[in-house]
Amino acid sequence: MRTMVYDLVIIGGGINGTGTARDAALRGMSVALFEREDWGAGTTGGSTRMVHGGMRYLLYDIATTRLSSEDAGRIRGIAPHVTWRIPFLWPLFPGSRFMREATEAFLSAYDPMAKRKGGLQHARLSREDALALEPGLAAEVEGALTLDEWGCDVYRLAALNALDAKEAGAELYPHTEVVDVLFSGRDLRGVRARDRITGREWDVEGRLVVNAGGPWAGRVAALAGATCALRPGKGIHVTFERRIGNYGLILEGRDGRTMFLVPHGAETIVGTTDDDYYGDPARVSLDITRDEVEYVIEAAAYALPQARQWRPIRAWAGVRNTLFEWGVGEDALSRRHEILDHEERDNVPGLISIVGGKLASYRIQAEEAVDLALKKIPRPAAACQTGTRPLPGAEAQPDFIALAREIPLPPAALERIWRRHGSRTRDIFRDAGPDDLAPICRSEAVTPAEIRYVIEVEGCRTLGDLFRHAHVGAGSCDGADCAAPAALFMSELLDWTPERTRAELDAFRDERWSERRPVLRGATIAAEEVVRG
Incomplete structure (x- = not known):
């Protein structure tokens, strides 16, 4: 050794x-x-996929909210290509614990924090204004408040x-x-x-x-x-196959827990829950129950009834590494x-x-x-640079018209790729030939050139890595169309044996299945099992 x-x-x-x-x-x-x-x-991957200030922690942990908001602003500055503004509505309903005056006072306290991360100040909307912006809101809505948060490709x-x-x-x-x-x-x-x-x-x-x-x-x-001393907390999310609303929404579960409905790419994420977790964090997605999924969907449908019309395509979970406290509810943990x-x-x-x-x-x-x-370990060292130094790809602003002149791909595809790699998009396609431009994953605009880049530059070693680095299989098809061609291309680059290639495909499909399983009902489960073989 x-x-x-x-x-x-x-x-x-x-x-x-x-x-x-x-x-x-x-x-x-x-x-x-x-x-x-x-x-x-x-x-990290099990999060709600936002860099937000932790608005709800204002009630008992204002220092964390202030710190998170300030640093969220720095993250936006160093990684603008993988972060984006999400305008939210906070709909108000009769009988909710979120009364209009109290909620507005709450957001007034949050406004200075939101400013730290580049968010707009909150506004108060009438019932008519709220329905004009989000016609799908439940008829009982009495009005809404607005706020800004920031989405992130974590x-x-x-x-x-x-x-x-x-x-x-x-x-x-x-x-x-x-x-x-x-x-x-x-x-x-x-x-x-x-x-x-x-x-x-x-x-x-x-x-x-x-x-x-x-x-x-x-x-x-x-x-x-x-x-x-940790008190791990499990949080689940449900992903819908499309955007089911015009804006992000602040939701309330049947027990009063605050949740988010988040537009994310072409899909919608709803979550999260918060429960003590005693299992293996590596297997948390296997521990998602149907009751948890229904709890999340119910919260979405309470505010946006049309949520029941659309297909949930996956449920996934993460485990928070919260500090241990005794005698405190999960929501109130610092x-x-x-x-x-x-x-x-x-x-x-x-x-x-x-x-x-x-x-x-x-x-x-x-x-x-x-x-x-x-x-x-005292030694000469430079000052910390991470708050101002751009992350790779953030060195230049996007110009998709100019980029489309250089790279023969549709502007919409180039925008998706830029949202993953920023200005390094040019590096990906610098020496690309026609075969390197043929799409492998159409829903996420993944090409052989990008797969080669994330293997050679970012060190991807498995098919599952391509899901995280290049979004292979991240669309609504869950890899049904693209997993096999991506695996074959990767096997050529990494000189895999046929047995290794098959094992990678099996592992990829098992991982995707673990997220689909909790949202399937009735005959669809049997149909999925037939497809899986």
């Missing part, structure tokens, strides 16, 4: 891990980043942080699990890693190990004899974050953990983690 030495060894490639790798590498530190799946495949955000870290010198190891830790005396000095595809194991030494394991952080800390120094807490030198927090505050969490790392 060969041994390598780094300043930081980071465990976990979600948004916190990739963000920390980026920050540290840009400051001149040597970094190795390990992720057992793909960038953002866990909690998989691309994680991938771009990883890519920028790589281009700054970090070494990235996706699909590589940390199976043990290494000690020198009582000091943690590295990890043993295992490539989950090849089976190869090797030791990696680091002056400091950063635990960014999300809901797995407690298990990672336990490898070193340390602790992280979303604050902590950077834990395990030398002080557990007498384990060489280990720090990033726990808690929100997607919208990942950048500041990473900055604080690297600040602590530099105190523990």
Whole structure:
């Protein structure tokens, strides 16, 4: 086994891990980043896919709302191609716990936070104005309030942080699990890693190990004899096959829980729930119940009755790594974050953990983690750049007319690709021939040129990686049309055997099936089983 030495060894490639790798590498530190799946495949991908300020936390955690809103503004600035404004309506109904005056006062308090992330101030709408903007609202609606939030392609955000870290010198190891830790005396000095595809194991030494394991952080800390007190929370979402409304909506569940209806590409996402979760975070999507799906759809249909007319195509879940509190309901748990120094807490030198927090505050969490790392391993380092330095692809503004003159693809297709890669779209097609432009996934405008790029530049190793990096199978077909040709093309580039190609297809279809299964009813389940073979 060969041994390598780094300043930081980071465990976990979600948004916190990739963000920390980026920050540290840009400051001149040597970094190795390990992720057992793909960038953002866990909690990051299970989010509501927004960088929002956490409006509802104003009631009991205003500091988190303020911090998240401020950093959401920075994320918008460094990644405009993977974020977008979503105008929301907050419809008001008789009998709701959201009374007009109280809700307006609530949004008045949120307005300064919204301004921090570039959102407009709220406005008050009459019943007539609300129905003019969203005719599908339930007839009982009494009016509405407006607010702004920001949608995000969270998989691309994680991938771009990883890519920028790589281009700054970090070494990235996706699909590589940390199976043990290494000690020198009582000091943690590295990890043993295992490539989950090849089976190869090797030791990696680091002056400091950063635990960014999300809901797995407690298990990672336990490898070193340390602790992280977490209270994991399960949240599910339901995706509809089309946009079922004109705007985003603030929803209320039958128990009063606040949820979102979010336009996302050509689809609509509704969620999320919040329940204590005691299972394996890697299998949370297998634990979605029909009652949970109905609870979410019911909330959408209460405000927008036409939701019952449209087909839900998948349900998916994530596990939040919320900090432990006793005697508090799930909704009221703080979303604050902590950077834990395990030398002080557990007498384990060489280990720090990033726990808690929100997607919208990942950048500041990473900055604080690297600040602590530099105190523990003093060395010359540049100042933090992550709040102002554009992520890859954000270096230029889009000009789709000019782009269409350079690349012979429809403008709508180029816009979709730009929304994934920004100005790097030109790099993708620079040497592309006619065969590289033929669509593999028509609904998401994925071409062989893009697949080659995410393999060669972003390091994709499995067919499932193409779902996250290039949106293969992310449309309403769920990969029925594009999974096989994408797998064949990938097998040629990576020299897969026929057995490996088949295994990749099976794994891809199983993952897609796990999200379709909870929304299927009656005879459609049997039909799906026939199709699956």
